[in-house]
Amino acid sequence: xxxxxxxxxxxxxxxxxxxxxxxxxxxxxxxxxxxxxxxxxxxxxxxxxxxxxxxxxxxxxxxxxxxxxxxxxxxxxxxxxxxxxxxxxxxxxxxxxxxxxxxxxxxxxxxxxxxxxxxxxxxxxxxxxxxxxxxxxxxxxxxxxxxxxxxxxxxxxxxxxxxxxxxxxxxxxxxxxxxxxxxxxxxxxxxxxxxxxxxxxxxxxxxxxxxxxxxxxx
Amino acid sequence: xxxxxxxxxxxxxxxxxxxxxxxxxxxxxxxxxxxxxxxxxxxxxxxxxxxxxxxxxxxxxxxxxxxxxxxxxxxxxxxxxxxxxxxxxxxxxxxxxxxxxxxxxxxxxxxxxxxxxxxxxxxxxxxxxxxxxxxxxxxxxxxxxxxxxxxxxxxxxxxxxxxxxxxxxxxxxxxxxxxxxxxxxxxxxxxxxxxxxxxxxxxxxxxxxxxxxxxxxxxxxxxxxxxxxxxxxx
Numbered sequence: 001x002x003x004x005x006x007x008x009x010x011x012x013x014x015x016x017x018x019x020x021x022x023x024x025x026x027x028x029x030x031x032x033x034x035x036x037x038x039x040x041x042x043x044x045x046x047x048x049x050x051x052x053x054x055x056x057x058x059x060x061x062x063x064x065x066x067x068x069x070x071x072x073x074x075x076x077x078x079x080x081x082x083x084x085x086x087x088x089x090x091x092x093x094x095x096x097x098x099x100x101x102x103x104x105x106x107x108x109x110x111x112x113x114x115x116x117x118x119x120x121x122x123x124x125x126x127x128x129x130x131x132x133x134x135x136x137x138x139x140x141x142x143x144x145x146x147x148x149x150x151x152x153x154x155x156x157x158x159x160x161x162x163x164x165x166x167x168x169x170x171x172x173x174x175x176x177x178x179x180x181x182x183x184x185x186x187x188x189x190x191x192x193x194x195x196x197x198x199x200x201x202x203x204x205x206x207x208x209x210x211x212x213x214x215x216x217x218x
Numbered sequence: 219x220x221x222x223x224x225x226x227x228x229x230x231x232x233x234x235x236x237x238x239x240x241x242x243x244x245x246x247x248x249x250x251x252x253x254x255x256x257x258x259x260x261x262x263x264x265x266x267x268x269x270x271x272x273x274x275x276x277x278x279x280x281x282x283x284x285x286x287x288x289x290x291x292x293x294x295x296x297x298x299x300x301x302x303x304x305x306x307x308x309x310x311x312x313x314x315x316x317x318x319x320x321x322x323x324x325x326x327x328x329x330x331x332x333x334x335x336x337x338x339x340x341x342x343x344x345x346x347x348x349x350x351x352x353x354x355x356x357x358x359x360x361x362x363x364x365x366x367x368x369x370x371x372x373x374x375x376x377x378x379x380x381x382x383x384x385x386x387x388x389x390x391x392x393x394x395x396x397x398x399x400x401x402x403x404x405x406x407x408x409x410x411x412x413x414x415x416x417x418x419x420x421x422x423x424x425x426x427x428x429x430x431x432x433x434x435x436x437x438x439x440x441x442x443x444x445x446x447x448x449x450x451x452x
Binding site: 058063065068081161164174184188189192195196203 | 221281284292296378384405406410412413420424
């Protein structure tokens with residue numbers, strides 16, 4: 001006996017949307033903290049730091065997210081000796097993934113600050129940490145905001161991959177609702193529309209912010 | 219840690235893994251070709267005066283870029299049969315990956331086309347070139363040079379994101395590995411091996427595509443920007 005797709009099913013999807021947003025939020029916070037470290041290592045005067053951060057970025061940008069999730073899922077089980085729930089494994093993997101991409105984006109923002117700013121700071125007898133904190137990072141922040149918002153869109157969309165390892169978020173909830181309603185023609189377009197409602201405003205905001213930044217720097 | 223790693227079983231199945239890797243590359247190339255064709259069509263349609271035509275292109279680009287690839291694949295493979303459009307999982311995978319890439323490629327082509335100064339198009343018009351020839355010679359050729367690096371990156375993204383078509387049971391590397399790990403009970407070893415293969419493929423294509431760009435556009439040019447001061451103090 002199958003049901004039709006109506007309000008209870010829609011509410012189930014909306015409930016799952018919360019998990020999509022929660023995973024995005026955790027990944028963004030964890031990835032933001034990690035990304036800051038990666039970015040700072042990438043512009044470090046020590047070669048070893050730069051190489052290590054560069055390898056980290058290349059590794060995560062050159063392997064599929066899905067396999068990163070599988071490896072986190074089974075790798076953590078191997079390391080800890082216990083099978084983890086999907087949620088902590090997925091949150092961990094997405095944080096590492098986001099750290100690589102945000103780290104690379106923010107490195108670009110830091111490097112976009114002209115060398116004269118560093119020199120001026122040094123001439124004022126500030127040491128490296130203070131030049132970075134007081135002069136370079138505040139300016140880099142302005143440049144970093146549009147691509148960071150853009151990455152947020154990628155993150156929201158990519159959390160759907162977590163459904164493949166069994167985490168119930170919006171895409172997985174869609175599959176579950178198709179299983180009970182047998183109406184993929186309705187359910188999947190609705191799921192896509194829900195993602196669109198989240199992602200489109202973010203995309204628009206990102207491109208608007210970018211245009212504004214372009215205008216100011218010209 | 220009491221786990222004993224057993225990679226022997228991975229070596230025993232190397233044949234299946236290489237077949238999977240080949241299938242992944244073939245699927246990515248097909249999707250890239252399809253997406254590029256779609257993007258060229260869209261770039262051309264964008265030049266139309268009709269608001270409706272440009273609106274359709276804009277909608278396509280925005281829908282593709284603001285919904286997950288996985289859900290796009292679900293719609294193509296599970297929803298379209300409701301409209302009487304049925305296809306094999308592999309065809310659905312290529313179509314999904316291709317249409318997805320097409321949305322991004324349309325934007326990349328636009329940035330390339332916009333980089334061509336309008337005065338050059340006016341000059342070509344003044345010389346009596348047809349719309350199609352202006353598009354081909356004055357807009358497309360220099361645009362390729364500008365778009366190439368972004369397109370190369372997109373190809374590698376297709377290669378990596380193709381792993382999720384295993385979710386609609388299309389045959390490629392990840393789905394082979396899914397089967398192998400479930401029959402051998404060695405998930406970590408097999409996913410590790412698959413990740414290494416993807417990494418090798420991604421790095422090889424990165425290197426190869428960058429090399430190709432250098433051969434086609436950079437070789438023999440005077441090197442500009444040499445000796446430019448680094449942005450970071452030593």
